[in-house]
Amino acid sequence: MFRAMLYVYEVYREKSFSKAAQKLFISQPSLSAAVKKEEQHIGAPIFDRSVSPIGLTDCGREYIRCAEKIMDIRTGFENYLNDRNELRTGRLSVGASNLFASYVLPPCLSRFTRLYPLVDIQLSEANTPVLVRQLSLGSLDLVIDNEPLSEELYTRYPLFTDQVLLAVPVKYLTDRSGLPAPLTAADIRQDRHRSQDGSENYAFSEVPLGLFEDVPFLLLRPGNDTRRLADSICRRQAFSPHTVLELDQQATAHHLACYGMGAAFVSDTLIKRVPSDPRVVFFYLGPERALRTIYFYHKKGRYITRAMREFLKIAEEDLSSFSPDP
Numbered sequence: 001m002f003r004a005m006l007y008v009y010e011v012y013r014e015k016s017f018s019k020a021a022q023k024l025f026i027s028q029p030s031l032s033a034a035v036k037k038e039e040q041h042i043g044a045p046i047f048d049r050s051v052s053p054i055g056l057t058d059c060g061r062e063y064i065r066c067a068e069k070i071m072d073i074r075t076g077f078e079n080y081l082n083d084r085n086e087l088r089t090g091r092l093s094v095g096a097s098n099l100f101a102s103y104v105l106p107p108c109l110s111r112f113t114r115l116y117p118l119v120d121i122q123l124s125e126a127n128t129p130v131l132v133r134q135l136s137l138g139s140l141d142l143v144i145d146n147e148p149l150s151e152e153l154y155t156r157y158p159l160f161t162d163q164v165l166l167a168v169p170v171k172y173l174t175d176r177s178g179l180p181a182p183l184t185a186a187d188i189r190q191d192r193h194r195s196q197d198g199s200e201n202y203a204f205s206e207v208p209l210g211l212f213e214d215v216p217f218l219l220l221r222p223g224n225d226t227r228r229l230a231d232s233i234c235r236r237q238a239f240s241p242h243t244v245l246e247l248d249q250q251a252t253a254h255h256l257a258c259y260g261m262g263a264a265f266v267s268d269t270l271i272k273r274v275p276s277d278p279r280v281v282f283f284y285l286g287p288e289r290a291l292r293t294i295y296f297y298h299k300k301g302r303y304i305t306r307a308m309r310e311f312l313k314i315a316e317e318d319l320s321s322f323s324p325d326p
């Protein structure tokens with residue numbers, strides 16, 4: 001029964017019997033016969049074969065929903081058995097956006113693989129909605145993100161805070177009066193943009209965005225957490241940025257800002273991890289409004305494997321006092 005369920009699920013994922021058969025390394029007639037037998041067993045069609053690509057019937061949608069629950073339970077049991085092997089085998093799947101996958105996780109992943117070389121690590125890089133979907137289905141063990149996910153559905157582990165700043169090409173600072181003191185990448189690496197004593201005595205003043213009304217802006221696409229934060233700051237200052245590009249990645253926005261294409265909202269997490277560039281400086285956006293917490297999340301109620309526990313321990317040790325490489 002479980003094999004038939006896996007066959008059905010692969011057809012659902014691929015939306016094609018031929019593609020699913022290739023993934024399963026069986027012939028298409030054998031796969032079609034197995035799915036047909038399963039449909040006869042439950043007494044209703046699972047797939048609507050009259051549309052292209054192949055779709056699900058009402059019964060099929062409920063079948064897939066239940067199948068995902070069953071597979072999640074089976075994965076939990078397999079993880080429990082892996083624990084008994086003291087991490088001499090096993091699997092750990094971690095999800096992250098491009099920023100965290102490229103600039104935050106590598107030291108943690110490297111240390112984990114040195115300690116547990118026989119554990120199979122899978123890193124999925126995607127946007128937050130895709131990662132949350134995979135986490136809820138059980139195909140990801142952990143997700144690192146700055147989005148505040150539901151505490152009813154997910155357990156979270158705080159790692160560090162990051163702060164969003166405004167990156168502005170130096171060429172746009174000429175003859176622009178009223179600007180507060182800018183920050184360099186060296187300032188940010190030394191955390192000079194943050195309060196050192198926990199007070200509200202910050203060394204830099206919040207920049208009035210209206211001073212950049214003639215400057216082109218490079219924003220991330222709507223739906224991104226950094227974009228939402230940028231929109232909130234702009235609304236609070238009654239500022240409408242002249243947006244010339246909408247991008248998918250902070251790193252791309254920062255890189256284009258370095259080449260003078262426009263101003264961009266970027267986090268100190270990124271600035272601390274990329275090479276300094278004298279063609280761009282940064283401005284402070286306020287003590288709290290631009291500050292956010294980075295968490296690891298896992299689905300509530302799932303079995304926490306030893307691999308997950310050990311990886312979280314490494315991540316908390318490495319990232320709780322997150323700082324740039326020397």
